[in-house]
Amino acid sequence: MSVKRRKVLEVLDGKCLTPPPIWLMRQAGRYLPEYRETRAKAGSFLDLCYTPELAVEVTLQPIRRYAFDAAILFSDILVIPDALHRNVRFEEGHGPKMDPIDADGVARLSAAGVSDHLRPVFETVSRLRRELPAETTLLGFCGAPWTVATYMIAGHGTPDQAPARLFAYRYPKAFDDLLAFLADISADYLVEQIDAGADAVQIFDSWAGVLGEEEFARFAVEPVRRMIASVRARRPAAKVIAFAKGAGLLLKDYRQSTRADAIGLDWSVPLSFAAELQKDGPVQGNLDPMRVVAGGAALDSGIDRILDALGNGPLIFNLGHGITPQADPDHVAALVSRVRGRR
Amino acid sequence: MSVKRRKVLEVLDGKCLTPPPIWLMRQAGRYLPEYRETRAKAGSFLDLCYTPELAVEVTLQPIRRYAFDAAILFSDILVIPDALHRNVRFEEGHGPKMDPIDADGVARLSAAGVSDHLRPVFETVSRLRRELPAETTLLGFCGAPWTVATYMIAGHGTPDQAPARLFAYRYPKAFDDLLAFLADISADYLVEQIDAGADAVQIFDSWAGVLGEEEFARFAVEPVRRMIASVRARRPAAKVIAFAKGAGLLLKDYRQSTRADAIGLDWSVPLSFAAELQKDGPVQGNLDPMRVVAGGAALDSGIDRILDALGNGPLIFNLGHGITPQADPDHVAALVSRVRGRR
Numbered sequence: 001m002s003v004k005r006r007k008v009l010e011v012l013d014g015k016c017l018t019p020p021p022i023w024l025m026r027q028a029g030r031y032l033p034e035y036r037e038t039r040a041k042a043g044s045f046l047d048l049c050y051t052p053e054l055a056v057e058v059t060l061q062p063i064r065r066y067a068f069d070a071a072i073l074f075s076d077i078l079v080i081p082d083a084l085h086r087n088v089r090f091e092e093g094h095g096p097k098m099d100p101i102d103a104d105g106v107a108r109l110s111a112a113g114v115s116d117h118l119r120p121v122f123e124t125v126s127r128l129r130r131e132l133p134a135e136t137t138l139l140g141f142c143g144a145p146w147t148v149a150t151y152m153i154a155g156h157g158t159p160d161q162a163p164a165r166l167f168a169y170r171y172p173k174a175f176d177d178l179l180a181f182l183a184d185i186s187a188d189y190l191v192e193q194i195d196a197g198a199d200a201v202q203i204f205d206s207w208a209g210v211l212g213e214e215e216f217a218r219f220a221v222e223p224v225r226r227m228i229a230s231v232r233a234r235r236p237a238a239k240v241i242a243f244a245k246g247a248g249l250l251l252k253d254y255r256q257s258t259r260a261d262a263i264g265l266d267w268s269v270p271l272s273f274a275a276e277l278q279k280d281g282p283v284q285g286n287l288d289p290m291r292v293v294a295g296g297a298a299l300d301s302g303i304d305r306i307l308d309a310l311g312n313g314p315l316i317f318n319l320g321h322g323i324t325p326q327a328d329p330d331h332v333a334a335l336v337s338r339v340r341g342r343r
Numbered sequence: 344m345s346v347k348r349r350k351v352l353e354v355l356d357g358k359c360l361t362p363p364p365i366w367l368m369r370q371a372g373r374y375l376p377e378y379r380e381t382r383a384k385a386g387s388f389l390d391l392c393y394t395p396e397l398a399v400e401v402t403l404q405p406i407r408r409y410a411f412d413a414a415i416l417f418s419d420i421l422v423i424p425d426a427l428h429r430n431v432r433f434e435e436g437h438g439p440k441m442d443p444i445d446a447d448g449v450a451r452l453s454a455a456g457v458s459d460h461l462r463p464v465f466e467t468v469s470r471l472r473r474e475l476p477a478e479t480t481l482l483g484f485c486g487a488p489w490t491v492a493t494y495m496i497a498g499h500g501t502p503d504q505a506p507a508r509l510f511a512y513r514y515p516k517a518f519d520d521l522l523a524f525l526a527d528i529s530a531d532y533l534v535e536q537i538d539a540g541a542d543a544v545q546i547f548d549s550w551a552g553v554l555g556e557e558e559f560a561r562f563a564v565e566p567v568r569r570m571i572a573s574v575r576a577r578r579p580a581a582k583v584i585a586f587a588k589g590a591g592l593l594l595k596d597y598r599q600s601t602r603a604d605a606i607g608l609d610w611s612v613p614l615s616f617a618a619e620l621q622k623d624g625p626v627q628g629n630l631d632p633m634r635v636v637a638g639g640a641a642l643d644s645g646i647d648r649i650l651d652a653l654g655n656g657p658l659i660f661n662l663g664h665g666i667t668p669q670a671d672p673d674h675v676a677a678l679v680s681r682v683r684g685r686r
Contacts (some may be wrong), residue, residue: 159502165633166636166637169637169641170641209552212610249592249613268552271556273592290509294509294512298515305557
């Protein structure tokens with residue numbers, strides 16, 4: 001650890017920094033020509049995730065360009081089902097696919113070999129910690145059990161996660177078992193990332209928005225609470241950001257119930273509500289990624305509104321969802337300098 | 344009008360009925376074998392919408408089976424872009440497609456001929472009013488400008504409406520013009536439905552959930568407010584249900600800002616929040632359609648929770664989104680009898 005503390009960690013401790021630290025979800029991605037060049041060297045997308053040399057390279061690319069305050073491990077939330085032998089593949093233009101799981105399949109799931117399968121990820125993390133500037137926070141991550149389960153049940157991405165919702169209604173016991181199983185192996189996975197050198201971790205619950213009140217409590221809150229408790233039982237100082245996209249009003253008790261240090265906010269979260277949430281602790285977000293594509297006044301006004309609403313509390317500036325391939329790298333530079341230029 | 348008042352209209356006037364009236368979004372649909380039979384007689388999906396004899400038949404089918412308290416005109420929100428010569432087509436298994444519009448295209452839009460194009464719809468409405476039981480409320484509907492615009496801009500359905508969000512940031516003036524134009528012709532369309540015999544109308548803003556706070560005010564609230572004001576200026580007694588799916592917390596002021604009589608709630612709206620919203624007026628919703636697919640305990644408990652939370656205020660029982668083709672017609676029968684059986 002350098003003399004200067006890592007800014008994202010300071011905010012996770014509740015400090016208000018001006019300007020706020022900034023990183024972008026999916027910052028190592030297709031909008032960068034150097035990413036596309038490295039991507040072309042790997043066979044499949046999973047090969048890229050599992051080849052430390054390449055994964056380190058793409059993780060570092062946006063840090064070199066923009067000196068973001070955090071680097072996030074380049075990987076994918078679906079390495080967990082891949083480690084569970086669900087035959088995960090990423091087909092160009094079709095999104096991820098895997099063998100759909102049924103209630104019997106849930107009963108047969110085993111954690112054996114998962115950690116070995118994911119060893120290249122831990123290798124990537126430790127190389128990154130060595131190669132990153134001392135002041136850059138290194139974030140590990142994984143998917144939340146609900147979101148990972150939606151892919152495992154459908155066998156692919158779905159617009160409204162109907163297959164998982166239906167499975168949960170039809171087989172409540174098997175579904176609870178699946179979430180608990182995923183929570184436990186994901187907690188192990190996060191502990192190993194922390195041990196390899198991750199300063200903090202983020203849990204992505206990308207599909208939390210389709211859950212009703214009771215389902216949110218059972219499928220989004222409880223498994224993430226279980227994960228965080230399991231990680232902290234072993235690594236008491238672990239710092240966790242939880243991002244429940246689309247959870248809206250249900251974010252109110254999310255931090256307290258899950259014990260996350262910070263909560264991520266998507267761009268649909270009203271800034272007035274975000275400011276209320278910030279009274280209870282650090283928040284991260286929440287610029288609409290389309291503003292980065294548009295650039296100009298749409299980008300500037302979006303940034304200013306967030307800084308006006310949330311800049312006087314503990315804030316990690318970020319997008320409200322991953323940056324898209326269409327984003328212009330020059331717009332990202334403008335975003336970073338505007339966030340940092342304000343006092 | 345019969346001696347007995349139509350129940351949905353009574354609730355729209357603020358009355359609390361026990362049991363609440365019930366209808367289901369997309370109740371005339373593929374889950375019914377008789378629908379599939381009639382559908383097979385029409386060439387394209389739009390032919391079905393524009394052939395009064397067939398559209399009347401499919402609208403009546405669920406009323407015959409379940410005696411729902413409301414029938415909703417069988418049509419589609421995309422008849423508006425179709426009437427605007429956007430080359431709308433419904434390809435089996437691919438969802439709707441149309442020619443994407445650009446900023447220049449917005450400037451060239453004309454309302455000429457729209458009403459003539461939609462005449463078969465008005466014919467369907469007037470035939471329905473004659474053929475429906477006197478106690479059944481007849482609902483007309485249209486899409487909200489934001490939702491219709493998302494299809495017109497992308498040229499097809501999209502998971503997160505990114506093309507329309509981007510268009511709105513890049514061409515704010517053209518986008519405002521498009522929404523105002525759609526609001527005005529949609530208001531005309533609703534007035535003609537009311538004149539043809541619709542007792543009330545519903546405005547569907549299916550994609551309201553991807554908007555930030557300021558965008559929701561500009562793109563979801565303002566155009567719908569404008570539509571309702573335009574309808575009421577001509578038909579002061581018009582009754583309107585506004586359904587902004589995914590709007591969450593932003594529903595708080597939605598009724599007051601748009602002047603809708605009732606607001607529709609999707610299944611992700613927490614019931615405690617729904618009860619708050621109900622203090623300001625009637626609400627409609629909000630069972631997860633997947634519960635109807637699952638049936639059994641998942642269906643029963645979902646119904647009971649809604650009735651417990653909202654049954655003592657003005658409520659129109661409905662799903663939180665359209666019923667899906669997988670739904671078992673027997674589960675729909677069980678749903679209706681459970682809602683009606685409770686006192």
